[in-house]
Amino acid sequence: MTDGSVKRVCLAYSGGLDTSVILRWLIETYDCEVVAYCADVGQEEELDGLPEKAKASGAVDCVIRDLREEFARDYVYPAIQGNALYEGTYFLGTALARPVIGKHHVEVARETGCDAIAHGATGKGNDQVRFELAYRALAPDLKVIAPWREWDLRSRTDCMAYAQKYSIPITATVKKPYSIDRNLLHISFEGGVLEDPWRAPDQSMFVMTTNPEEAPDTAAEVIIGFEKGLPVSLDGQALGPAALLARANQLAGAHGVGRVDMVENRFVGLKSRGVYETPGGTLLHAAHRAVESITMDREVMHERDRLMPRFAELIYNGFWFSPEMKFVRAALDESQTNVTGEARVRLYKGGLQVTGRRSPVSLYSEALSSFEDAGEADTYVQADATGFIHLQGLRLTGE
Protein backbone atom coordinates (compact mmCIF):
# COMPACT_ATOMS: atom_id res chain seq x y z
CA MET A 1 0.00 0.00 0.00
CA THR A 2 2.99 2.29 0.41
CA ASP A 3 2.97 2.77 -3.34
CA GLY A 4 2.65 6.52 -2.99
CA SER A 5 -0.94 6.46 -4.23
CA VAL A 6 -1.97 8.54 -1.25
CA LYS A 7 -0.01 11.61 -0.22
CA ARG A 8 -2.16 13.39 2.31
CA VAL A 9 -5.18 12.06 4.20
CA CYS A 10 -7.79 14.07 6.05
CA LEU A 11 -8.91 12.00 9.05
CA ALA A 12 -12.04 12.56 11.12
CA TYR A 13 -10.39 12.63 14.51
CA SER A 14 -11.71 12.83 18.08
CA GLY A 15 -8.56 12.32 20.13
CA GLY A 16 -9.85 9.02 21.52
CA LEU A 17 -8.06 5.69 21.33
CA ASP A 18 -9.48 4.55 17.98
CA THR A 19 -8.81 7.64 15.93
CA SER A 20 -5.40 8.16 17.56
CA VAL A 21 -4.40 4.66 16.50
CA ILE A 22 -5.87 5.21 13.03
CA LEU A 23 -3.82 8.38 12.65
CA ARG A 24 -0.57 6.52 13.19
CA TRP A 25 -1.73 3.49 11.21
CA LEU A 26 -2.39 5.71 8.17
CA ILE A 27 1.13 7.11 8.34
CA GLU A 28 2.67 3.64 8.72
CA THR A 29 0.52 1.99 6.07
CA TYR A 30 0.38 4.64 3.36
CA ASP A 31 3.58 6.53 4.14
CA CYS A 32 1.46 9.70 3.88
CA GLU A 33 0.79 12.89 5.77
CA VAL A 34 -2.31 13.14 7.95
CA VAL A 35 -4.46 16.19 8.60
CA ALA A 36 -6.73 15.72 11.61
CA TYR A 37 -10.24 17.16 11.39
CA CYS A 38 -12.59 17.48 14.32
CA ALA A 39 -16.21 18.63 14.08
CA ASP A 40 -17.92 20.16 17.08
CA VAL A 41 -21.57 19.16 16.83
CA GLY A 42 -22.18 19.61 20.55
CA GLN A 43 -20.65 16.35 21.79
CA GLU A 44 -19.44 18.24 24.89
CA GLU A 45 -15.97 16.78 24.70
CA GLU A 46 -12.91 18.74 25.62
CA LEU A 47 -11.46 20.24 22.44
CA ASP A 48 -8.74 22.25 24.18
CA GLY A 49 -5.41 20.63 23.54
CA LEU A 50 -6.74 18.52 20.68
CA PRO A 51 -4.41 20.00 18.02
CA GLU A 52 -1.40 19.34 20.26
CA LYS A 53 -2.56 15.80 20.83
CA ALA A 54 -3.09 15.20 17.10
CA LYS A 55 0.37 16.52 16.35
CA ALA A 56 1.90 14.37 19.10
CA SER A 57 0.32 11.39 17.33
CA GLY A 58 1.93 12.47 14.06
CA ALA A 59 -0.58 14.80 12.33
CA VAL A 60 0.83 17.63 10.22
CA ASP A 61 -2.18 19.79 10.97
CA CYS A 62 -5.43 19.77 12.97
CA VAL A 63 -8.57 21.66 11.99
CA ILE A 64 -11.48 22.07 14.40
CA ARG A 65 -14.83 23.26 13.06
CA ASP A 66 -17.70 24.46 15.22
CA LEU A 67 -20.75 23.10 13.37
CA ARG A 68 -23.32 23.43 16.14
CA GLU A 69 -25.36 26.22 14.59
CA GLU A 70 -25.30 24.71 11.10
CA PHE A 71 -26.19 21.28 12.45
CA ALA A 72 -29.20 22.62 14.35
CA ARG A 73 -30.38 24.95 11.58
CA ASP A 74 -29.83 22.93 8.42
CA TYR A 75 -30.23 19.34 9.65
CA VAL A 76 -32.14 19.10 12.94
CA TYR A 77 -34.72 21.76 12.06
CA PRO A 78 -35.70 20.27 8.70
CA ALA A 79 -36.09 16.91 10.46
CA ILE A 80 -38.47 18.51 12.95
CA GLN A 81 -40.40 20.16 10.11
CA GLY A 82 -40.76 16.74 8.50
CA ASN A 83 -41.55 14.92 11.80
CA ALA A 84 -38.76 12.50 10.92
CA LEU A 85 -38.83 9.38 13.11
CA TYR A 86 -37.12 6.20 11.96
CA GLU A 87 -39.29 3.13 12.44
CA GLY A 88 -41.69 5.45 14.24
CA THR A 89 -39.38 5.75 17.23
CA TYR A 90 -35.82 7.00 16.64
CA PHE A 91 -35.28 10.77 16.39
CA LEU A 92 -32.23 10.24 14.16
CA GLY A 93 -29.76 12.15 16.33
CA THR A 94 -26.67 10.40 14.95
CA ALA A 95 -27.96 10.03 11.39
CA LEU A 96 -28.59 13.80 11.11
CA ALA A 97 -25.11 14.76 12.32
CA ARG A 98 -23.25 12.57 9.83
CA PRO A 99 -23.95 14.59 6.67
CA VAL A 100 -22.86 17.90 8.22
CA ILE A 101 -19.70 16.29 9.57
CA GLY A 102 -19.08 14.73 6.14
CA LYS A 103 -19.70 17.98 4.28
CA HIS A 104 -17.08 19.84 6.30
CA HIS A 105 -14.73 16.89 6.22
CA VAL A 106 -14.65 17.20 2.43
CA GLU A 107 -14.18 20.97 2.67
CA VAL A 108 -11.28 20.64 5.10
CA ALA A 109 -9.71 17.93 2.93
CA ARG A 110 -9.83 20.27 -0.06
CA GLU A 111 -8.55 23.30 1.84
CA THR A 112 -5.59 21.37 3.21
CA GLY A 113 -4.66 19.74 -0.10
CA CYS A 114 -5.59 16.15 0.75
CA ASP A 115 -6.12 13.45 -1.86
CA ALA A 116 -7.80 10.99 0.50
CA ILE A 117 -10.26 11.03 3.34
CA ALA A 118 -10.52 8.61 6.30
CA HIS A 119 -13.00 7.90 9.08
CA GLY A 120 -13.08 5.69 12.16
CA ALA A 121 -16.49 4.08 11.68
CA THR A 122 -16.58 0.29 11.87
CA GLY A 123 -17.65 -2.11 9.15
CA LYS A 124 -20.88 -3.14 10.89
CA GLY A 125 -22.60 0.19 11.37
CA ASN A 126 -24.65 2.79 9.54
CA ASP A 127 -22.14 5.57 10.07
CA GLN A 128 -19.63 4.28 7.49
CA VAL A 129 -22.42 4.35 4.90
CA ARG A 130 -23.54 7.85 5.85
CA PHE A 131 -20.04 9.31 5.78
CA GLU A 132 -19.05 7.65 2.55
CA LEU A 133 -22.27 8.48 0.72
CA ALA A 134 -21.68 12.11 1.68
CA TYR A 135 -18.10 11.91 0.35
CA ARG A 136 -19.32 10.29 -2.87
CA ALA A 137 -21.93 12.98 -3.41
CA LEU A 138 -19.67 15.92 -2.59
CA ALA A 139 -16.16 14.81 -3.59
CA PRO A 140 -16.18 11.67 -5.75
CA ASP A 141 -12.52 12.16 -6.60
CA LEU A 142 -11.23 11.74 -3.04
CA LYS A 143 -10.01 8.26 -2.14
CA VAL A 144 -11.81 6.86 0.90
CA ILE A 145 -9.95 4.92 3.58
CA ALA A 146 -11.89 3.02 6.24
CA PRO A 147 -9.19 1.46 8.48
CA TRP A 148 -11.63 -0.69 10.46
CA ARG A 149 -12.41 -2.57 7.26
CA GLU A 150 -8.75 -2.89 6.26
CA TRP A 151 -6.46 -3.47 9.17
CA ASP A 152 -5.94 -6.56 11.26
CA LEU A 153 -6.52 -4.92 14.64
CA ARG A 154 -9.53 -6.81 15.97
CA SER A 155 -10.06 -5.59 19.50
CA ARG A 156 -9.48 -2.83 21.94
CA THR A 157 -6.53 -4.78 23.32
CA ASP A 158 -4.98 -4.82 19.83
CA CYS A 159 -5.45 -1.03 19.62
CA MET A 160 -3.89 -0.51 23.07
CA ALA A 161 -0.89 -2.62 22.07
CA TYR A 162 -0.55 -0.66 18.83
CA ALA A 163 -0.70 2.63 20.75
CA GLN A 164 1.99 1.42 23.11
CA LYS A 165 4.23 0.25 20.29
CA TYR A 166 4.18 3.67 18.62
CA SER A 167 4.05 5.71 21.87
CA ILE A 168 0.71 7.25 20.92
CA PRO A 169 -0.58 9.46 23.74
CA ILE A 170 -3.73 7.87 25.18
CA THR A 171 -5.56 9.46 28.07
CA ALA A 172 -8.38 7.17 29.17
CA THR A 173 -7.40 3.54 29.50
CA VAL A 174 -10.60 2.28 31.15
CA LYS A 175 -12.81 0.32 28.83
CA LYS A 176 -15.89 2.27 27.80
CA PRO A 177 -18.97 0.23 28.66
CA TYR A 178 -20.93 1.44 25.60
CA SER A 179 -20.49 2.83 22.14
CA ILE A 180 -21.63 6.41 22.71
CA ASP A 181 -22.41 9.15 20.23
CA ARG A 182 -23.45 12.56 21.49
CA ASN A 183 -24.39 15.83 19.83
CA LEU A 184 -26.75 18.78 20.32
CA LEU A 185 -29.77 16.64 19.47
CA HIS A 186 -29.12 13.42 21.37
CA ILE A 187 -26.89 10.87 22.99
CA SER A 188 -26.95 7.24 21.90
CA PHE A 189 -25.80 4.10 23.66
CA GLU A 190 -25.16 0.77 22.00
CA GLY A 191 -23.15 -2.35 22.71
CA GLY A 192 -21.90 -3.80 25.99
CA VAL A 193 -24.65 -5.06 28.27
CA LEU A 194 -27.25 -3.44 25.99
CA GLU A 195 -26.63 -6.13 23.37
CA ASP A 196 -29.06 -8.29 25.32
CA PRO A 197 -32.36 -6.71 24.21
CA TRP A 198 -34.11 -7.96 27.35
CA ARG A 199 -31.60 -6.35 29.71
CA ALA A 200 -32.83 -3.00 31.07
CA PRO A 201 -30.33 -0.13 30.90
CA ASP A 202 -28.63 0.91 34.12
CA GLN A 203 -29.92 4.23 35.45
CA SER A 204 -26.35 5.44 35.84
CA MET A 205 -25.89 5.32 32.05
CA PHE A 206 -28.15 8.29 31.26
CA VAL A 207 -26.61 11.69 30.65
CA MET A 208 -29.11 14.17 29.23
CA THR A 209 -32.24 13.18 31.17
CA THR A 210 -33.15 12.84 34.84
CA ASN A 211 -34.53 9.50 35.89
CA PRO A 212 -38.31 10.13 35.52
CA GLU A 213 -38.88 8.70 39.00
CA GLU A 214 -36.59 11.35 40.43
CA ALA A 215 -37.87 14.20 38.30
CA PRO A 216 -39.59 17.19 39.98
CA ASP A 217 -43.03 16.60 41.50
CA THR A 218 -44.29 19.77 39.87
CA ALA A 219 -44.89 19.84 36.15
CA ALA A 220 -43.31 22.50 33.95
CA GLU A 221 -45.02 24.22 31.05
CA VAL A 222 -43.14 25.43 27.99
CA ILE A 223 -44.40 27.39 25.01
CA ILE A 224 -42.67 26.82 21.69
CA GLY A 225 -43.26 29.26 18.83
CA PHE A 226 -42.94 28.22 15.18
CA GLU A 227 -42.65 30.09 11.90
CA LYS A 228 -43.21 28.04 8.75
CA GLY A 229 -42.59 24.89 10.75
CA LEU A 230 -39.31 26.07 12.26
CA PRO A 231 -38.97 26.62 16.03
CA VAL A 232 -38.24 30.33 16.63
CA SER A 233 -39.03 31.01 20.27
CA LEU A 234 -39.22 29.41 23.69
CA ASP A 235 -41.52 30.91 26.30
CA GLY A 236 -41.82 34.01 24.15
CA GLN A 237 -38.07 34.54 23.84
CA ALA A 238 -36.68 34.47 20.30
CA LEU A 239 -33.73 32.08 20.09
CA GLY A 240 -31.50 30.80 17.30
CA PRO A 241 -31.56 27.06 16.49
CA ALA A 242 -28.57 25.90 18.57
CA ALA A 243 -29.53 28.00 21.60
CA LEU A 244 -33.18 26.96 21.40
CA LEU A 245 -32.27 23.30 21.12
CA ALA A 246 -29.88 23.55 24.07
CA ARG A 247 -32.56 25.21 26.20
CA ALA A 248 -35.17 22.65 25.16
CA ASN A 249 -32.71 19.89 26.15
CA GLN A 250 -32.28 21.38 29.62
CA LEU A 251 -36.00 21.83 30.26
CA ALA A 252 -37.19 18.49 28.93
CA GLY A 253 -34.14 16.64 30.27
CA ALA A 254 -34.77 17.89 33.81
CA HIS A 255 -38.22 16.26 33.64
CA GLY A 256 -36.89 12.98 32.31
CA VAL A 257 -38.46 13.46 28.87
CA GLY A 258 -37.00 11.90 25.71
CA ARG A 259 -35.70 8.43 26.52
CA VAL A 260 -36.11 5.75 23.87
CA ASP A 261 -35.11 2.10 24.11
CA MET A 262 -35.51 0.15 20.88
CA VAL A 263 -34.27 -2.51 18.52
CA GLU A 264 -33.82 -1.00 15.08
CA ASN A 265 -33.02 -2.27 11.61
CA ARG A 266 -29.63 -1.03 10.47
CA PHE A 267 -29.21 -0.25 6.78
CA VAL A 268 -26.36 -2.77 6.56
CA GLY A 269 -28.78 -5.57 7.41
CA LEU A 270 -28.45 -6.15 11.15
CA LYS A 271 -30.85 -5.54 13.97
CA SER A 272 -29.34 -3.55 16.79
CA ARG A 273 -30.47 -2.42 20.21
CA GLY A 274 -30.05 1.26 20.96
CA VAL A 275 -30.93 3.52 23.85
CA TYR A 276 -31.33 7.21 23.12
CA GLU A 277 -31.89 10.44 24.99
CA THR A 278 -33.42 13.17 22.83
CA PRO A 279 -35.06 15.52 25.34
CA GLY A 280 -35.29 18.76 23.37
CA GLY A 281 -36.06 16.96 20.11
CA THR A 282 -38.97 15.11 21.71
CA LEU A 283 -40.39 18.39 22.98
CA LEU A 284 -39.98 20.19 19.65
CA HIS A 285 -41.52 17.33 17.67
CA ALA A 286 -44.62 17.28 19.88
CA ALA A 287 -45.00 21.06 19.77
CA HIS A 288 -44.53 21.09 16.00
CA ARG A 289 -47.26 18.55 15.39
CA ALA A 290 -49.58 20.51 17.67
CA VAL A 291 -49.07 23.69 15.64
CA GLU A 292 -49.56 21.70 12.44
CA SER A 293 -52.86 20.39 13.78
CA ILE A 294 -54.43 23.84 13.59
CA THR A 295 -52.56 25.31 10.62
CA MET A 296 -52.31 22.56 8.00
CA ASP A 297 -54.84 21.65 5.41
CA ARG A 298 -56.13 18.14 5.95
CA GLU A 299 -55.16 16.72 2.56
CA VAL A 300 -51.72 18.39 2.58
CA MET A 301 -51.17 16.88 6.01
CA HIS A 302 -52.15 13.42 4.89
CA GLU A 303 -49.90 13.60 1.81
CA ARG A 304 -47.06 14.79 4.03
CA ASP A 305 -47.75 11.94 6.47
CA ARG A 306 -47.11 9.49 3.65
CA LEU A 307 -43.71 11.09 3.01
CA MET A 308 -42.67 11.05 6.68
CA PRO A 309 -41.40 7.47 6.91
CA ARG A 310 -39.59 7.82 3.57
CA PHE A 311 -37.90 11.04 4.71
CA ALA A 312 -36.78 9.32 7.94
CA GLU A 313 -35.47 6.33 5.99
CA LEU A 314 -33.45 8.55 3.65
CA ILE A 315 -31.87 10.28 6.64
CA TYR A 316 -31.20 6.99 8.40
CA ASN A 317 -29.70 5.32 5.36
CA GLY A 318 -27.37 8.24 4.64
CA PHE A 319 -28.96 9.73 1.53
CA TRP A 320 -28.97 13.34 2.75
CA PHE A 321 -27.20 14.53 -0.41
CA SER A 322 -29.29 12.71 -2.99
CA PRO A 323 -31.76 13.71 -5.70
CA GLU A 324 -34.63 11.88 -4.00
CA MET A 325 -33.91 13.76 -0.77
CA LYS A 326 -34.06 17.05 -2.66
CA PHE A 327 -37.42 16.07 -4.05
CA VAL A 328 -38.85 14.95 -0.69
CA ARG A 329 -37.55 18.06 1.06
CA ALA A 330 -39.09 20.37 -1.51
CA ALA A 331 -42.48 18.77 -0.84
CA LEU A 332 -42.00 18.94 2.93
CA ASP A 333 -40.95 22.61 2.74
CA GLU A 334 -44.07 23.41 0.75
CA SER A 335 -46.21 21.71 3.39
CA GLN A 336 -44.87 24.06 6.07
CA THR A 337 -45.77 27.42 4.55
CA ASN A 338 -48.68 27.97 6.96
CA VAL A 339 -47.25 26.22 10.03
CA THR A 340 -46.90 29.32 12.19
CA GLY A 341 -48.07 29.55 15.77
CA GLU A 342 -47.41 28.33 19.29
CA ALA A 343 -47.92 25.18 21.32
CA ARG A 344 -47.89 24.81 25.07
CA VAL A 345 -46.43 21.56 26.37
CA ARG A 346 -46.50 20.16 29.88
CA LEU A 347 -43.48 18.18 31.04
CA TYR A 348 -43.92 15.77 33.90
CA LYS A 349 -41.92 12.77 35.11
CA GLY A 350 -40.75 11.45 31.78
CA GLY A 351 -43.95 12.27 29.92
CA LEU A 352 -45.20 15.19 27.92
CA GLN A 353 -48.62 16.47 26.90
CA VAL A 354 -49.64 19.24 24.59
CA THR A 355 -52.09 21.39 26.54
CA GLY A 356 -52.71 24.20 24.05
CA ARG A 357 -52.07 25.48 20.54
CA ARG A 358 -52.79 28.82 18.87
CA SER A 359 -51.97 30.57 15.64
CA PRO A 360 -52.60 33.86 13.85
CA VAL A 361 -53.22 31.79 10.70
CA SER A 362 -55.23 29.04 12.32
CA LEU A 363 -57.59 27.01 10.15
CA TYR A 364 -59.52 25.92 13.18
CA SER A 365 -62.90 27.55 13.61
CA GLU A 366 -64.44 27.43 17.02
CA ALA A 367 -67.74 28.50 15.52
CA LEU A 368 -67.73 25.71 12.92
CA SER A 369 -66.69 22.98 15.36
CA SER A 370 -68.86 24.11 18.23
CA PHE A 371 -71.65 22.01 19.71
CA GLU A 372 -73.39 25.29 20.42
CA ASP A 373 -75.55 26.93 17.78
CA ALA A 374 -73.47 29.56 15.99
CA GLY A 375 -76.58 31.20 14.54
CA GLU A 376 -76.56 32.83 11.14
CA ALA A 377 -72.73 32.91 10.91
CA ASP A 378 -72.81 29.14 10.66
CA THR A 379 -71.90 27.95 7.16
CA TYR A 380 -72.07 24.32 8.24
CA VAL A 381 -75.61 23.17 7.56
CA GLN A 382 -76.17 20.03 9.57
CA ALA A 383 -78.91 18.86 7.22
CA ASP A 384 -76.27 18.64 4.43
CA ALA A 385 -74.67 15.75 6.32
CA THR A 386 -77.68 13.57 5.46
CA GLY A 387 -76.92 13.66 1.73
CA PHE A 388 -73.17 13.41 2.32
CA ILE A 389 -73.53 10.20 4.29
CA HIS A 390 -76.19 8.84 1.97
CA LEU A 391 -73.91 9.12 -1.08
CA GLN A 392 -70.91 7.74 0.83
CA GLY A 393 -73.02 4.77 1.87
CA LEU A 394 -74.47 3.90 -1.57
CA ARG A 395 -71.76 1.32 -2.31
CA LEU A 396 -72.11 -0.27 1.08
CA THR A 397 -75.76 -1.21 1.00
CA GLY A 398 -75.12 -4.28 -1.15
CA GLU A 399 -77.94 -3.40 -3.57
Ligand code: ARG
Ligand atom coordinates in the same frame (compact mmCIF):
# COMPACT_ATOMS: atom_id res chain seq x y z
N1 ARG B 1 -27.98 3.35 15.76
C1 ARG B 1 -27.93 4.75 15.65
C2 ARG B 1 -27.83 5.17 14.21
O1 ARG B 1 -27.46 4.37 13.38
C3 ARG B 1 -26.82 5.34 16.49
C4 ARG B 1 -25.44 5.07 16.00
C5 ARG B 1 -24.42 5.59 16.94
N2 ARG B 1 -23.11 5.60 16.36
C6 ARG B 1 -22.00 5.30 17.04
N3 ARG B 1 -20.89 5.31 16.34
N4 ARG B 1 -22.00 5.01 18.29
O2 ARG B 1 -28.09 6.29 13.88
